[in-house]
Amino acid sequence: MKHLKWFNSKTAIIIAGALLSAYLILILTVTNLGQSRLKESQNSALNLRVTNYTENLSFFIAANQKNVANLSQKRDVNTYFSNLAAGMSLRYGLSSSLFSLTRTIEQFSLSNKMDNQQIYSRVMIVGLGETIIVDSQPGASFDVSQLPIKQMETLGQKVHLVKGDHGIEVQLLQTIYHQNEAVAVLIAKLNTAVITGLLSTQERPDSGSYLALESRLGDILVWNSLPSSMVSAKLGSVNYAKASPKTIHFENDVQGTPFILKSWFEPVSEEDIFTSAWFIAGISLLALPVFLGLIYLMRVNNKNLILQTQVALSSEQQQKLAKQNGLLQQEIAKRIASESKLAYQATHDELTNLANRTHGMTKLQAAIRNAQAKDNQVLLLFIDLDNFKQINDTIGHHAGDELLKQTSDRLLNSVRSTDIVARLGGDEFLVIVPDIQHQDAAKLVATSILSLFELPFHIEQQEFFVSTSIGMSMYPKDGDNAATLLKRADTALYRVKDMGRNGFGFYDSSMNSNVQRNLMLNMRLHQAIQQGDIEIYYQPILDLQSRKIVAAEALMRWFDPELGFISPEDFIPLAEKNGLIHKLGDMVLLEACTQAASWQSISPITVAVNFSSVQFRYCEQLQETIVDVLLKTGLPANQLDMEVTESLLIDQGHSLMKMLAYLKQLGVGLSIDDFGTGYSALSYLQKFPFSKLKIDRAFINKMATSSSDESLVSAILAMAKSLGLKVVAEGIETEQQARFLQQHNCEFGQGYLFSKPIPAKEFMALLQRERDRKRLLLTS
Ligand SMILES: Nc1nc2c(ncn2[C@@H]2O[C@@H]3COP(=O)(O)O[C@H]4[C@@H](O)[C@H](n5cnc6c(=O)[nH]c(N)nc65)O[C@@H]4COP(=O)(O)O[C@H]3[C@H]2O)c(=O)[nH]1
Structure with missing residues (x-):
């Protein structure tokens, strides 16, 4: 029912409108x-009409030419010219033949008719000497010089046009021959009325047409029933400018004549026919009121519909709407909340709620802008927890997170409300002090932050001591944008870490060139390892008593083609940072053990290999490698000495102790290298299964000049004895040093006095020489 109602009203109007439009x-x-x-x-139709005209005229001309040709061969014509050729005079036979010829010509002229009109208005014979022989209108004037007599002597026949007093005349010319010689020309002038009649057979006074025969000499008007406004005063030409653009025009050649038939026709006027534009416009206009009526009906109908709909809206629908509205509002509120949460998350660190890297950098940039305006200085502190990775690995990630949260709380509590604390990620934090007076004030800030870490952290009922390192940069001294300040504070931080951590340092420009060189070395070190540019040299270690080689210390040598010799003291810390130390360490171990195994047949010497404390981060793997190498090379385990530095003792862990105990059990020796330079804590020495102690060359070197160093060396030697450790003195350069050490029961020594580190080949030669000397001594 509803459908029907709707169809009856609105739809019906729309359908009616659509049908009307269609x-x-x-x-x-x-x-x-x-x-x-x-x-x-x-x-x-018009084209056909004009074509008919031209074809008719062509045919008419051709037929008449034939007619004239026939006349020229008539007996009378022949007789006359025979008599003339025979020299007959007019007085005798010639006048009678001229008489008959004249009669024939006149008869020809009179008898050839079309529609009761004479076809030829004048017929004449003119001799080649331009004398008129016969003329059907003897009284009328005729200009013989117009005739192309010379042409006709060879031509035979021609349609010849002449401009006369009454317009263009059409003459049919025919050469008359006697005994194959041209003797005269027969001229038949065509009646123009016959021609125009022929070309306007289908024209009527109301046909709206204009026809003209156009020639080189002028036009012959054939027909004109065009309105006078369209035709110019000049005879035979249509005023084109005034002709309607719709005028139909044809130009047709009349075959066999020098004429072109030109025709113009006024087309049937559109206004006269039922389908004219006006008629269509009229019909369309008629439709307009119908359209307007439909639109009016539609509007009235729509209003009714709206009214009906409004009335029909039930209270149930209103309730529904209110409910939907409520839900929508809730949804909008939720979205607003989640958007602001997202915005917060985008700028803050989830764990500590501090500003994150992006937001921190934005704030730093804003502080710089502000300082620029007020001519202030900005301090940036880049804070990094020392050994956080190890702590995280040991106590677990959960506790690691807790440590970071507590660090963030301590930082927030220590800074002023105007300072900004941000977390860059991992264990890296930023503190931005937007207005700092001078560098001393900056030092105070850094010291107070360092002191925050003097108190232990309490995590999961355990106490932890964590130190921190701080790198600092300042605006405007070190840079004028956030990125540069951060980079420079980072550089300063690295320097602090290098210097032993738990401290702070300012950026200075010389750091940059160090960083550059380190970057370069870093890159080249990769290449050097790949290309096998790193060699192993061996420095002999001697029994100071017998002065015989008992061991060789394997030392890395890197000769870079461009940078020259690079000291292991430069590239090993770098390799420790970038992780290449594992590769390098494995390489030295394999090479040194291989060489030492091959030297066993010459002398049972030990090989001492340096191990970086970084290599012990993966104890199990390292232990596996050492055992593998010993098995692979066949070097007895007790012929390998591992040299470690004091730094290893600080980062001690359970797995390290287990590994060292295991290797000692195998027979591998363990030496503490560079003794005296670091912490040198005796308690550590006791804990580790060391078999040897190496006194750093710095003490040996200074022994001669400093009595305190001499007594320090004696004290180390005494202490080593009490711990049951053998001692190797490094850097012996003089005989005096060697003798002193010998006298103080130092077992072993190495140094330039005996030999510098040398390539494997040379070392083998050294061993061989020593063996040969021994043999010589034995045999002599
Ligand atoms: N002035 C002077 N120096 C002497 C004399 N006798 C020995 N030396 C030098 O003293 C250093 C002894 O090695 P180090 O204390 O283990 O100290 C080594 C060691 O800690 C480290 N290193 C060298 N090769 C390796 C390696 O393969 N692995 C590891 N982890 N460290 C290595 O680089 C350090 C420096 O090595 P080098 O430059 O080869 O320097 C060597 C050696 O050439 C002397 O009479 N006078």
């Missing part, structure tokens, strides 16, 4: 089509 479109299309078809057929 109807109008149809009418327009059909009438347009009809008009163009009409024009086409009108054009072709």
Whole structure:
């Protein structure tokens, strides 16, 4: 029912409108089509008409030429010219033959008719000497010089045009021959009225046409029924400017004549026919009130519908709407909340709620801008917890997170409300002090932050001591944008870490060049390892008593083609940082053990290999490698000495102790290298299964000049004895040093006094020489 109601009102109006539009479109299309078809057929009908005219005229001219040709061969014509050729005079036979010829010509002129009109208005015979022999109108004037007599002597026949007093004359010329010689020309002037009649057979006074025969000499007006406004005063030409653009025009050649038939036709006026543009416009206009009526009906109908709908809206629907509205509002509120949460998350660190890297950098940039305006200085502190990775690995990630949270709390509590604390990620924090007076004030800030870490952290009922390192940079001294300040504070931080951590340092420009060199070395070190540019040299270690080689210390040598010799003291810390130390360490171990195994047949010497404390981070793997190498090379385990530095003792862990105990059990020796330079805590010495102690060359070197160093060396030697450790003295350069050490029961020594580190080949030669000397001594 509802559907029907709706259909009856609105739909019916729309359908009616659509049908009316379709109807109008149809009418327009059909009438347009009809008009163009009409024009086409009108054009072709007129074309056919004109073509008929030209063909008729062609045929007419050709037929008359034949007619004239026949006349020229008539007996009378022949007789006359025979008599003339025979020299007959007019007085005798010639006058009678001229008489008969004249009669024939006149008869020819009179008898050839068309539609009761004479075809030839004048017929004449003119001799080649331009004398008129016969003329059907003897009284009328005739200009013989117009005739192309010379041409006709060879031509035979021709349609000849002459401009006369009454317009263009058409003459049919025919050469008369006697005994194959041209003797005269027969001229038959065509009646123009016959020609124009022939070309206007289908024209009527109301046909709206204009036809003209155009020639080189001028036009012959054939027909004109065009309105006078369209034709110019000048005879035989149409005023084109005034002719309607719709005027139909043809130009047709009349075959066999020098004429072109030109024709203009006024087309059937569109206004006169049912399908004219006015008619269509009229119909369309008629449709307009119908359209307006429909639109009016639609509006009235719509209003009714709206009214009906409003009335029909039930209270149930209103309730539904209110409910949906409520839900929508809730949804919007939720979205707003989640958007602001997202915005917060985008700028803050989830764990500590501090500003994150991006937000921290934005704040730093803002502080710089502010300082620029007020001519202030900005301090940036880059804070990094020392050994956080190890702590995290040992106590677990959860406790690691707790440590970071507590660090963040301590930092927030220590800084001023105007300072900004941010977390860059991992264990890296930033503190931005937007207005710092001078560098001393900056030192105070850094000291107070360092002191925050003097108190232990309490995590999961355990106490932890964690130190921190701080790198600092300042605006405007070190840079004028956030990125540069951060980079420079980072550089300063690295320097602090290098210097032993738990401290602070300012950026200075010389750091940059160090960083550059380190970057370069870093890159080249990779290449050097790949290309096998790193060699192993061996320095002999001697029994100071017997002065015989008992061991060799394996030392890395890197000769870079561009940078020259690079000391292991430069590239090993670098390799420790970038992790290449594992690769390098494995390489030295394999090479040294291989060499030492091959030297066993010459002398049972030990090989001492340096191990970086970084290599012990993966104890199990390292232990596996050492055992593998010993098995692979066949070097007895007790012929390998591992040299470690004091730094290893600080980062001690359970797995390290287990590994060292295991290796000692195998027979591998363990030496503490560079003794005296670091912490040198005796308690550590006791804990580890060391077999040897190496006194750093710095003490040996200074022994001669400093009595305190001499007594320190004696004390180390005494202490080593009490711990049951053998001692190797490094850096012996003089015989005096060697003797002193020998006297103080130092077992072993190495140094330039005996030999510098040398390539494997040379070392082997050294061993061989020593063996040969021994043999010599034994045999002598
Ligand atoms: N002035 C002077 N120096 C002497 C004399 N006798 C020995 N030396 C030098 O003293 C250093 C002894 O090695 P180090 O204390 O283990 O100290 C080594 C060691 O800690 C480290 N290193 C060298 N090769 C390796 C390696 O393969 N692995 C590891 N982890 N460290 C290595 O680099 C350090 C420096 O090595 P080098 O430059 O080869 O320097 C060597 C050696 O050439 C002397 O009479 N006078």
